[in-house]
Amino acid sequence: MKRIKIKDHNELFQEQEYLEQFEKKKEFENPWPAEKVREVAEWTKTEEYQEKNFARKNIKINPVKACQPLGAIFCASGFEGTMPFVQGAQGCVAYFRSHLNRHFKEPMAAISTSMTEDAAVFGGLNNMLEGLRNSYALYNPKMIAVCTTCMAEVIGDDLNAYIRQAKDKEIIPRDLPVPFAHTPSFVGSHITGYDNMMKGILTTITEGKKGEPNGKINIIPGFDTYTGNYREVKRLLGIMGVDFTLLSDASDVFDSPNTGEYKMYPGGTPLEEAADSVNATATIALQKYSTVKTMKYIEKEWGQEALVLPPMGVKNTDSFFDEVSRVTGKPVPQEIEDERGRAVDAMIDSHPYVHGKRFALAGDPDILLGLISFILEMGGIPAHIVCTNGDKRFAAAANALLSESPFGQEATVYTGKDLWHLRSLMFTDPVDILIGNSYAKLLWRDTGTPLVRIGFPIFDRHHLHRYPVIGYQGVLNMVNWIVNTVLDEMDRKTMDTTSFDVIR
Amino acid sequence: MSSAIKETQKIIDEVLEAYPEKTRKDRAKHLAPNDPTGECSTCKVTSNVKSRPGVMTVRGCAYAGAKGVVWGPVKDQITVSHGPVGCGQYSWWARRNYYNGQTGINTFGTMHITTDFQEKDIVYGGDKGLEAALLELKELFPLARGIGILSECPVGLIGDDIEAVAKNTEKDFGYPIVPVRCEGFRGVSQSLGHHIANDSIRDFVLGKGELKESTPYDVSLIGDYNIGGDAWASRKMLEEMGLRVIAQWTGDASVNELGIAHKSRLNLIHCYRSMNYICRHMEEKYGVPWTEFNFFGPTKIYQSIRKIASYFDDRIKENAEKLIEKYKPVMDAVIERYKPTLEDKKVMLYVGGLRPRHTIGAYEDLGMEVVAAGYEFGHDDDYKRTYPELKEGAVIMDDATLYEMEEFARRLRPDMVGSGIKEKYSYHKMGIPFRQMHSWDYSGPYHGFDGFPVFARDMDMTVNSPTWSLIRRKR
Numbered sequence: 001m002k003r004i005k006i007k008d009h010n011e012l013f014q015e016q017e018y019l020e021q022f023e024k025k026k027e028f029e030n031p032w033p034a035e036k037v038r039e040v041a042e043w044t045k046t047e048e049y050q051e052k053n054f055a056r057k058n059i060k061i062n063p064v065k066a067c068q069p070l071g072a073i074f075c076a077s078g079f080e081g082t083m084p085f086v087q088g089a090q091g092c093v094a095y096f097r098s099h100l101n102r103h104f105k106e107p108m109a110a111i112s113t114s115m116t117e118d119a120a121v122f123g124g125l126n127n128m129l130e131g132l133r134n135s136y137a138l139y140n141p142k143m144i145a146v147c148t149t150c151m152a153e154v155i156g157d158d159l160n161a162y163i164r165q166a167k168d169k170e171i172i173p174r175d176l177p178v179p180f181a182h183t184p185s186f187v188g189s190h191i192t193g194y195d196n197m198m199k200g201i202l203t204t205i206t207e208g209k210k211g212e213p214n215g216k217i218n219i220i221p222g223f224d225t226y227t228g229n230y231r232e233v234k235r236l237l238g239i240m241g242v243d244f245t246l247l248s249d250a251s252d253v254f255d256s257p258n259t260g261e262y263k264m265y266p267g268g269t270p271l272e273e274a275a276d277s278v279n280a281t282a283t284i285a286l287q288k289y290s291t292v293k294t295m296k297y298i299e300k301e302w303g304q305e306a307l308v309l310p311p312m313g314v315k316n317t318d319s320f321f322d323e324v325s326r327v328t329g330k331p332v333p334q335e336i337e338d339e340r341g342r343a344v345d346a347m348i349d350s351h352p353y354v355h356g357k358r359f360a361l362a363g364d365p366d367i368l369l370g371l372i373s374f375i376l377e378m379g380g381i382p383a384h385i386v387c388t389n390g391d392k393r394f395a396a397a398a399n400a401l402l403s404e405s406p407f408g409q410e411a412t413v414y415t416g417k418d419l420w421h422l423r424s425l426m427f428t429d430p431v432d433i434l435i436g437n438s439y440a441k442l443l444w445r446d447t448g449t450p451l452v453r454i455g456f457p458i459f460d461r462h463h464l465h466r467y468p469v470i471g472y473q474g475v476l477n478m479v480n481w482i483v484n485t486v487l488d489e490m491d492r493k494t495m496d497t498t499s500f501d502v503i504r
Numbered sequence: 505m506s507s508a509i510k511e512t513q514k515i516i517d518e519v520l521e522a523y524p525e526k527t528r529k530d531r532a533k534h535l536a537p538n539d540p541t542g543e544c545s546t547c548k549v550t551s552n553v554k555s556r557p558g559v560m561t562v563r564g565c566a567y568a569g570a571k572g573v574v575w576g577p578v579k580d581q582i583t584v585s586h587g588p589v590g591c592g593q594y595s596w597w598a599r600r601n602y603y604n605g606q607t608g609i610n611t612f613g614t615m616h617i618t619t620d621f622q623e624k625d626i627v628y629g630g631d632k633g634l635e636a637a638l639l640e641l642k643e644l645f646p647l648a649r650g651i652g653i654l655s656e657c658p659v660g661l662i663g664d665d666i667e668a669v670a671k672n673t674e675k676d677f678g679y680p681i682v683p684v685r686c687e688g689f690r691g692v693s694q695s696l697g698h699h700i701a702n703d704s705i706r707d708f709v710l711g712k713g714e715l716k717e718s719t720p721y722d723v724s725l726i727g728d729y730n731i732g733g734d735a736w737a738s739r740k741m742l743e744e745m746g747l748r749v750i751a752q753w754t755g756d757a758s759v760n761e762l763g764i765a766h767k768s769r770l771n772l773i774h775c776y777r778s779m780n781y782i783c784r785h786m787e788e789k790y791g792v793p794w795t796e797f798n799f800f801g802p803t804k805i806y807q808s809i810r811k812i813a814s815y816f817d818d819r820i821k822e823n824a825e826k827l828i829e830k831y832k833p834v835m836d837a838v839i840e841r842y843k844p845t846l847e848d849k850k851v852m853l854y855v856g857g858l859r860p861r862h863t864i865g866a867y868e869d870l871g872m873e874v875v876a877a878g879y880e881f882g883h884d885d886d887y888k889r890t891y892p893e894l895k896e897g898a899v900i901m902d903d904a905t906l907y908e909m910e911e912f913a914r915r916l917r918p919d920m921v922g923s924g925i926k927e928k929y930s931y932h933k934m935g936i937p938f939r940q941m942h943s944w945d946y947s948g949p950y951h952g953f954d955g956f957p958v959f960a961r962d963m964d965m966t967v968n969s970p971t972w973s974l975i976r977r978k979r
Contacts, residue, residue: 004841006957009602009733009948021740022604028750029580030714030760032610032647040647041609052644058637060589060620061644067590089657089688090555091565095594097926102598107930109906113557116689120661130527131558137524138559138907150588151657151689154626185588186621186658260977262910262933420644423608439596442607442614 050424054417061420062439064362064455065389067185068193070096071223071290072147073110075197078248080268081142083111083135087128087157088149090114103225103457104254104465109264111135111144115151124152128162132178133171139264142271143205144172146180147197153184177271179204189389191290191364194223198248199294205271206278206302214279216243217327218304220294222287222366225456225465227255232468233286239335240321242328245273245280255466278302282327284309284320286470287366289394311470312370314344314377320471336472343472343479347378350483353504355379357486358410360426360443362386362419362436363455365394370469371435371454372398374478376405380433383410384425390415419443433486450489452481508897509544512537516899519911527556534902538894547891549902552883554692560906562854562926563880565688567591569697571654573778574705575684577601577729577754578762579611580649582641585618586634586666587656591688592618600943601729602736603756610647617641621658631664638673638681649759650680650709660687680759682708693881693903695777695857702781705762710782713763721747721816724765726783726794727775727858730755732948737955738774738799745813746823753779766790770815772797774951777857777879777886799951800859800959801866802835831953839869842960845968847871849919852912854878854904854927855941861890863922863941866950866959875916878904906930920967935975939966 012018032040043049073084073096086093093112100108113127132144146159159180167174181200183193198220219233230251237244252267277283282305283298285291291308299306305327311320317340321332358381361371365387372382382402387394395413402408414421419439426434426447434440434447437455444451458464468474487504494500505513516535520528539547555561564572567585572595575583585592596616605611619637621630638651653666670681684704686697723742728735735755742749750768751761765771766786771794773783783794795815797808806828813824849872853860860877867874877894878901879886887900894900899912909927913936921931922941931938939945939962947962949955 002837002841004837004957006961007954008958008961012949012954013602013733013736017740018736021736021743024743025604025739025749025752025756028715028761028764029758030649031758037606037610037647041606044609049644056640056644058619058633059584059640060616060618062616063589063593063618063620065589066593067588070590070594085558089565090561090563091568091688091694092590094562094564094568094926095590098598098924099594101925101929105929107928107933108926109560111558111560114555114561115557116554116692120689127557130556133524134527134556134558135560136558137527138522138905149657150621151661154658154661184623184626185590186626187623189589256933258933258935258975260933260935260975262930420608439616446608 045427047428050428053421053424060388060418062442063388063418064386064437064439065189066099067190068183068188068196069147069149069185070099071190071193071195072181072183072197074100074190074223074250075194075248076145076147076201077108077253078250078268079143079145079201079274080270081265082268083109083139083141083144085111085113085131085135085144085146086149087113087124087131087146087159088115088152092149099457100254102459104227105462106254106256107262108254109139120151120155123155124157125162125165128157129166129169129171132166136172136176141265143177143179145197145201146178147183147193150185153182177205191223191389194290195293198291199297201274202247202277202294203297205275209275209278211279213281214276216245216280217324218245218247218277218280218283220247220283220285220291221250222285222290223364224250224287226467226469227251228466228468229470229474232471232473236336236471237324239333240324240328240330242324242330245269245277247274247277280304282307284324286310289365289390310366310370312474313374314340314347314472314475316370316373317471317475339472343475346476346479350479351379353483353486356381357433358383358431360384360386360422360431360434360449362422362440365390367455369398369401372401372408374475376401376407378479379407381407381410383412383429383431384422385411385413386417386419386422387413387415388418423447433482450485452485454478454481505544506896509537509539509547512897512899515912515915519908519915522907527559530556531559531908535908536900538891538896538898538900540892540894540896542891549887549900551879551887551902552692552695552881555903561903562906562924563693563903565694566686566690566697566700567654567656567688568595569694569778570684570686570701571595571697572599573694573729574698574701574754575652575654577603577613578650578652578757578759579603579605579613580647580758582612582617582645582648582651584637584641584651584653585616585656586630586653587619587658588621589618591656592616599729600731600946600948601755602733603730608645612645612648626658626662629662629664630659631666631669634666634669635673638669638677642677648679650682651677652682652684654684655687657688660685660690680708680712695881695883698778699781702779706782706785709759709762710786711763711766713760715750715764715767718767719748720769721820722750722768723747723770723772724751724753724768725749726753726765726771726773727779728752728755728951729775732944732950734949734951734955737949737952740954741799741809741827741952742772742812744823744827745809746820747816753782766792768792770795770812772812774799775858776889777882798862798865799955800863801869801956802832802839803869804862804865805953805956834953835956838957838960842964843871845964848873849967850875850916852876852916852918852921853941854880854901854909854921854923856880857882857886859941861886861893864893866956867963870960870963872963874898875918876901876912878902910934920963935972935977937966937969937972939963
């Protein structure tokens with residue numbers, strides 16, 4: 001076959017004729033003089049600009065957070081045969097689905113009740129009833145998990161009453177579980193939505209199920225977008241011989257095998273097991289800030305021991321296994337101890353490239369606490385920690401963690417701040433490594449700081465979510481990503497010098 | 505009624521069976537076998553009406569149309585997503601409207617800027633916060649040429665007066681502050697958002713730009729959002745024809761360009777659906793004629809170039825012929841290379857408001873056949889332009905649901921599907937080759953002579969990837 005050279009946007013627009021086109025187009029753009037643009041660009045890197053930037057109170061610029069219903073439908077997706085169902089305007093659901101599609105590169109089903117102006121006036125009851133009828137008939141769910149957009153919240157739709165009516169009118173079967181959660185986008189963030197939906201689902205599905213203790217433990221991953229983490233927890237507890245229920249098991253829904261068939265509901269926590277979770281010995285949450293209300297509910301209503309044990313980093317993972325072992329009476333097997341040994345060995349081997357390196361971090365509160373802990377263990381120095389959706393309790397927890405280590409003394413924790421704040425910080429007080437989601441690449445471009453992608457969403461790199469960041473295997477992955485990013489950067493910077501080494 | 509039409513109607517009826525009665529009756533009006541002649545009275549679909557709750561529509565909202573499509577690409581204005589954080593987050597840097605400029609300094613296209621409503625804003629209103637936000641933006645981004653306030657659902661529901669805020673602040677800013685009432689609950693799809701955005705350009709920006717001098721060859725490129733550089737590829741051709749493109753709407757657009765398009769001799773519109781409104785306005789108010797064109801695939805490109813040239817003098821007409829002469833060998837080589845591996849392949853398309861008809865010719869240039877086509881938010885005039893482009897018996901689907909798309913794919917067995925990100929991965933699971941036809945699957949450009957080779961290459965890699973054959977189906 002004849003080969004022809006095809007240039008797409010990556011090359012095409014670097015060509016002379018396009019560069020000339022761009023230059024000529026300026027005639028119509030009323031552009032600022034190049035000198036002025038340079039001047040302002042430099043000014044944005046100054047302390048003076050930073051002061052103005054930090055003085056703003058009414059606008060977010062490149063924030064690191066999404067809204068409640070995203071977390072709610074993510075939570076719902078992890079239950080067997082469950083259709084996430086969003087009462088409100090339809091664009092929201094199109095956005096949630098796209099957002100999750102782009103991160104996982106997987107299909108994602110969710111229903112909208114497509115509310116419009118008339119629903120704004122008369123309320124969303126009819127939309128809810130017709131929505132339930134249609135989605136039940138078309139998509140055969142075993143459970144429909146209802147949450148809301150801000151539209152339904154502002155007009156005050158009563159989910160509980162609407163669902164009751166749907167059942168009274170026999171629009172959906174009476175025994176179909178239809179848990180719900182109010183998830184206004186103007187309160188909290190996606191992690192709050194996860195929490196609200198989890199509590200809603202557990203409340204509904206365990207109703208009247210309290211019985212004999214089943215000897216199991218429950219694991220709640222939280223708003224965890226690493227499918228590799230779910231598989232890792234299952235593998236590790238399997239090795240330990242622990243009988244457990246993963247509450248919202250998103251691993252198969254967001255990482256299903258290609259069999260030439262599209263299944264809308266692959267895997268997920270079996271509903272029967274979820275219903276029996278009320279009879280477990282204890283519940284362990286792997287994230288704190290996305291499970292606050294849920295864990296309170298479990299402790300109070302179920303009377304279970306409710307533990308928060310995020311296993312990110314060596315010491316956190318140690319605590320996780322110690323506690324699982326205590327709660328279940330099962331010893332931590334040698335196999336896991338060996339994994340620990342290998343992870344620590346890797347950290348020791350790589351430490352020279354991380355020790356003393358300064359980090360900027362941006363992300364969700366739980367991911368950040370895990371990263372801080374791990375970086376301190378490696379001898380890295382967290383400097384700027386930005387958590388748009390972090391609260392005072394998060395700031396206190398992060399500061400307590402930092403204060404325990406000599407490597408934590410240079411850090412400042414910024415809650416409610418965004419990536420534009422971080423940009424200022426990275427210019428006035430530069431760091432060696434940046435960790436964040438894909439949008440942090442704007443900072444990589446502006447400041448030239450190498451970026452390690454850990455968090456959510458990750459759109460511009462493939463498959464990272466398949467690799468765990470929890471457990472000792474997660475430690476190994478984080479060492480791998482961080483140290484090799486440092487080494488890649490070192491090669492780039494030394495390629496024209498004598499320091500361009502082959503052995504490192 | 506021909507047998508092709510009857511057969512397709514049978515498929516449609518089968519697909520409809522799963523719906524509850526009321527919804528089935530409604531959906532039946534949106535699905536039809538194609539009749540290119542227009543004689544078959546039942547072969548026309550209803551469009552631009554509300555989606556049924558619960559069916560899993562693919563559609564988005566007015567905000568998506570106004571912010572994501574029309575205003576978002578305007579590079580030197582700051583687009584404020586006014587309301588809670590989500591809308592701006594999910595539409596952040598997602599449509600690949602390429603632009604030149606320094607982001608955060610003199611251009612702001614790939615930024616997510618939001619008033620991030622909290623409960624207090626719902627209770628007490630968000631106008632005060634908005635005003636303060638505008639002042640903060642002015643301080644931090646002194647080179648901005650405008651600010652757009654793109655309303656999200658709560659703003660309209662709580663009765664905020666963003667128009668007043670915009671008006672009060674504008675006098676101190678020296679550039680347009682544009683309130684855009686594109687709350688997501690308005691209308692039935694993205695489409696109303698396009699219209700609202702067009703109207704806001706009309707009311708706040710059009711006619712206010714500066715153009716030093718006019719020439720008889722001034723045109724504006726309307727309805728090209730420069731996805732993967734589409735508008736640049738188109739501009740190159742128009743300039744080679746000897747035309748002067750004074751404005752791009754709105755891919756790589758500046759506020760000034762939005763202000764001078766009315767000075768064009770001719771407006772050239774690619775995406776008719778999203779910008780016909782402003783073309784009609786410029787025709788009525790300024791007497792600027794407009795014409796639709798299609799820069800997908802050589803057949804349509806040649807036709808379009810000649811059509812555009814017909815509005816100008818002989819020099820331009822001659823240039824048009826020279827341009828075709830120059831690029832025809834390149835186009836022929838692309839077809840020669842890719843037609844053998846794509847010939848007779850069947851395509852199912854479900855996109856927004858333009859591409860399901862505009863890309864048909866490009867597929868046909870490669871020997872492929874479009875067997876089903878539908879729009880998320882097309883109107884009657886879009887479907888009228890579509891019927892003649894498709895073969896008899898092709899499936900026409902308006903506002904299709906996930907269920908319908910899956911079922912049609914099962915029955916029509918297309919060799920590839922072109923649609924959006926929400927559809928992409930379910931087709932991957934089904935083992936049906938798929939290409940995103942909103943974002944060009946992160947490739948492009950697809951417009952113009954520089955775009956067609958990329959289009960052909962991409963369709964080939966989609967249909968003929970060896971990975972599809974690795975799928976082991978359960979027996």
